[in-house]
Every structure is written in structure tokens, then in C-alpha cells.
Amino acid sequence: MPRVKRPVTLATVATSAGVSIATVSKVLNGRSDVSLATRRRVQDVLQKHGYVGRRTEPAERGSVELFYQGVVNSYSLEVIQGVVEAGQLAGVDVVLTTRPPRPHPQTSSTARAARWIQDLIASGRRAAIGISSELSDADLAALSRARLPFVVVDPANTPAPGVTSVGSTNFAGGMAATQHLLSLGHRRIAYLGGPATSGCAKARMSGFRSAMEAVGAAVPKEYVRLQDSRYDDGLAGGAILLDLPDPPTAIFAGTDEAALGVIEAARARGLRVPEDLSVVGFDDTQVARLASPPLTTVKQPLQDMGAVALRTALQLAAGEKVDSHHVELATSLVVRGSAAATS
Known part of the structure; x- marks a missing residue:
């Protein structure tokens, strides 16, 4: 009789990847508290073994709001790509929107901000990320009351105390x-x-x-x-x-x-x-x-800045502490052909 192939289990995957069963489970569930290197190693083993988990009730992947001001350009596209790719690795959806709309002349900024945050929460957002965004005091107050984590990439102005930001040197x-x-x-x-x-x-x-x-x-x-x-x-x-x-x-x-x-x-x-x-x-x-x-x-390092913003937002959403409320990634000079010695 032909040998019956035994199904691949979490234990099999954990042993092959050199991690615990709990770590494999975290990767499968899109948890953010797993290092990038470990996540990729586990994902490689899962793919190699063709592991398919048991079907359960559809789990809410969770989502992060990514918004920007003005017109999308080459700069913002690089940041967006970094955020989206990091979201894929973390198992969360990234929803791209424009800056929260300006309030109607008869609507106060406080009311507009409250409505915006209510919409984010109702949509299941775990956090929000802004690109070169300048939020009003009403926006920041609403985010704080709702305890919705917010991270800004390259803030348009000096961030208020307590606002987490990612930039460069x-x-x-x-x-x-x-x-x-x-x-x-x-x-x-x-x-x-x-x-x-x-x-x-x-x-x-x-x-x-x-x-x-x-x-x-x-x-x-x-x-x-x-x-x-x-x-x-x-x-x-x-x-x-x-x-x-x-x-x-x-x-x-x-x-x-x-x-x-x-x-x-x-x-x-x-x-x-x-x-x-x-x-x-x-x-x-x-x-x-x-x-x-x-x-x-x-x-x-625009894509890296986007990835760091996504991972930081998820850390805050999980109630974890971050090492710093402002992270600066290193810049470097790239010499090409548009500058030459003066005559």
C-alpha cells in the first residue's frame, strides 16, 4: 500500500524554521510582534511545505489609514510603497486616502475632526499614518480621545508633544x-x-x-x-x-x-x-x-521611512512602547552628473 502522506502541522513548520509554535501562529495571524527576518523565515517554510491552516471564522485583518495632502508625486509614491509593502508583511490592509476634507463653513473644526475619527474607528482602522501632514489641534485632540495611534512621515511642521513621527537627517x-x-x-x-x-x-x-x-x-x-x-x-x-x-x-x-x-x-x-x-x-x-x-x-530612504512608520503604528496599536517619538533615518549624498567644478 502507498504510504499516506502525513499532514504538515504547526509543530513541523516551527521545527523547520527553528522557532516556537507560538511564533508560527503569530505569523499566520499577521501579528506585528515578530521580527522581519523571523517572519520571512517562517513564511518561506510555510510556502515550502504548502501549509494550509484550518478554516476558521473569517478573521478581521485590521487596517491602517494612510493619508496625504496635496497631489501624489514621486516623493509620496516612494513612501506609500514602503508602507504598503510593510503592511503586506504584517498582514494588515493599508487604505490610502487624501487629507481629511476641509470642514463646511458652518461646521466647526472640532465637529469635523470628531466625524473623521468616528469614520476611522467604524472602518476598523487600527492606526493612522500621514505623509507630510499638518493636523489641526482639533484633529490631534480627537485622535488622543479615541486612543487611535497616529504616526506622521516627514511632518509638515514641528510635531506636537506626544505625536510620533518618522523623518530623515x-x-x-x-x-x-x-x-x-x-x-x-x-x-x-x-x-x-x-x-x-x-x-x-x-x-x-x-x-x-x-x-x-x-x-x-x-x-x-x-x-x-x-x-x-x-x-x-x-x-x-x-x-x-x-x-x-x-x-x-x-x-x-x-x-x-x-x-x-x-x-x-x-x-x-x-x-x-x-x-x-x-x-x-x-x-x-x-x-x-x-x-x-x-x-x-x-x-x-523613503521606502524605509514608510515601513518604519507602519511598524511603529502597529506597535502603538498593540499597546507597546516605542523607543522614541521621533525617528530619523540617515541620508546620504548620491553623486551623478548635474554638478561639476566651477571654472
């Missing part, structure tokens, strides 16, 4: 970008970034100023433009900088998209990049690699 990144231009012999360096209310933009500008002061390089008032950092802003701001009586030989833009706008403003004036003008961006999104010439930029 913006000051160090601003210094690295400027020091690179200084090492190429540039001294007439302009900064184009913002808006002025943005905490991360102010940190990048502070890094720029610090690097310039360290070598005694002057920063004329007209060399600093604090504005939004989209492509059109870079185009308009770059035009103003390049039309100055004594224009800069290099421009540090606060985002990759703004840097591309600066490059186009230079081309419209018959200037070559990097021969006549050096340009450095910030973020290292896909547009930096596709630019012509490829853009020298400061890399933010």
Missing part, C-alpha cells in the same frame, strides 16, 4: 549637499526650498547655511528662496535666481522635482548643466535617475 543632508558644491569650488550657491513653515525644509536650509558659514562663504538675502518645492516652483524660483545681476553658479534645491524645474529654467536661458550651472536636489526619487543629466541629490 535633513540638517546633515543639507550640509552634505552644500559641502559637495563647495568642494567643487563653488561659493555663489543659492538655496531654493520650503515652504518656510516646513520643519524638514528649515532643517535642510539650516544645513546649507551651516556649511556656507563654515568656510566663510556669504549668502546674500536674494540667494535664499523659501517656497513650495514642486517642479513649477523650481522653474519659477530658478528663473528669478538666474536673472539676478550676479546669479549663482550652483543651486541646492530642496526636492528633486524643484531641482528639475531649476534645470529647465537654466536651459531656457541657454545655460548648460553642469558646465554653466551646478544643481543638487534632495530625496533621490525616480525622477532624479531619469533626469538629463542624471541628478546629484541627497538620498532619503
Whole structure:
């Protein structure tokens, strides 16, 4: 008689993966309190054995609200991908929405905030994550009353006490970008970034100023433009900088998209990049690699920032303590072809 193949059990999977049965169960149930390496090892063993668990009543996977302000761009897409991939590993759904709608003129911000939080809770959200979001005091108060964990990636302003955030070393990144231009012999360096209310933009500008002061390089008032950092802003701001009586030989833009706008403003004036003008961006999104010439930029680990935000939100939802209410991931300079030594 042919041998009957014995069914694979949790114990079999646990032994093969070198973990406990409880750990295998946590992975199957999408629990967040399992390290990424262990989770992947267990998932590999489950797939290898073709393990299929017993059918039970449909379990609520749980979901996390991910919202953003403004138009989705190359920056936010990178963060979104990091959040979504981390959600898949953790076994939770990520629901993407725009910023909570503005209140009706006859509706108070407190009432609007309460309605927003009620909708999140009714939808079974375990936590909320915002990308470059600026929440009102009413929003934060409603989140606190509902005990709904909230994590913001690259906060648009200085986070209120108790708000957990994930960002990058913006000051160090601003210094690295400027020091690179200084090492190429540039001294007439302009900064184009913002808006002025943005905490991360102010940190990048502070890094720029610090690097310039360290070598005694002057920063004329007209060399600093604090504005939004989209492509059109870079185009308009770059035009103003390049039309100055004594224009800069290099421009540090606060985002990759703004840097591309600066490059186009230079081309419209018959200037070559990097021969006549050096340009450095910030973020290292896909547009930096596709630019012509490829853009020298400061890399933010955007997908990692999204993943950390998701895991932190789930930790808070599980009632666990986090080591810090603000996490900064390291930036690094990526040298490509948009900056060259000054003649």
C-alpha cells in the first residue's frame, strides 16, 4: 500500500524554521510582534511545505489609514510603497486616502475632526499614518480621545508633544549637499526650498547655511528662496535666481522635482548643466535617475521611512512602547552628473 502522506502541522513548520509554535501562529495571524527576518523565515517554510491552516471564522485583518495632502508625486509614491509593502508583511490592509476634507463653513473644526475619527474607528482602522501632514489641534485632540495611534512621515511642521513621527537627517543632508558644491569650488550657491513653515525644509536650509558659514562663504538675502518645492516652483524660483545681476553658479534645491524645474529654467536661458550651472536636489526619487543629466541629490530612504512608520503604528496599536517619538533615518549624498567644478 502507498504510504499516506502525513499532514504538515504547526509543530513541523516551527521545527523547520527553528522557532516556537507560538511564533508560527503569530505569523499566520499577521501579528506585528515578530521580527522581519523571523517572519520571512517562517513564511518561506510555510510556502515550502504548502501549509494550509484550518478554516476558521473569517478573521478581521485590521487596517491602517494612510493619508496625504496635496497631489501624489514621486516623493509620496516612494513612501506609500514602503508602507504598503510593510503592511503586506504584517498582514494588515493599508487604505490610502487624501487629507481629511476641509470642514463646511458652518461646521466647526472640532465637529469635523470628531466625524473623521468616528469614520476611522467604524472602518476598523487600527492606526493612522500621514505623509507630510499638518493636523489641526482639533484633529490631534480627537485622535488622543479615541486612543487611535497616529504616526506622521516627514511632518509638515514641528510635531506636537506626544505625536510620533518618522523623518530623515535633513540638517546633515543639507550640509552634505552644500559641502559637495563647495568642494567643487563653488561659493555663489543659492538655496531654493520650503515652504518656510516646513520643519524638514528649515532643517535642510539650516544645513546649507551651516556649511556656507563654515568656510566663510556669504549668502546674500536674494540667494535664499523659501517656497513650495514642486517642479513649477523650481522653474519659477530658478528663473528669478538666474536673472539676478550676479546669479549663482550652483543651486541646492530642496526636492528633486524643484531641482528639475531649476534645470529647465537654466536651459531656457541657454545655460548648460553642469558646465554653466551646478544643481543638487534632495530625496533621490525616480525622477532624479531619469533626469538629463542624471541628478546629484541627497538620498532619503523613503521606502524605509514608510515601513518604519507602519511598524511603529502597529506597535502603538498593540499597546507597546516605542523607543522614541521621533525617528530619523540617515541620508546620504548620491553623486551623478548635474554638478561639476566651477571654472
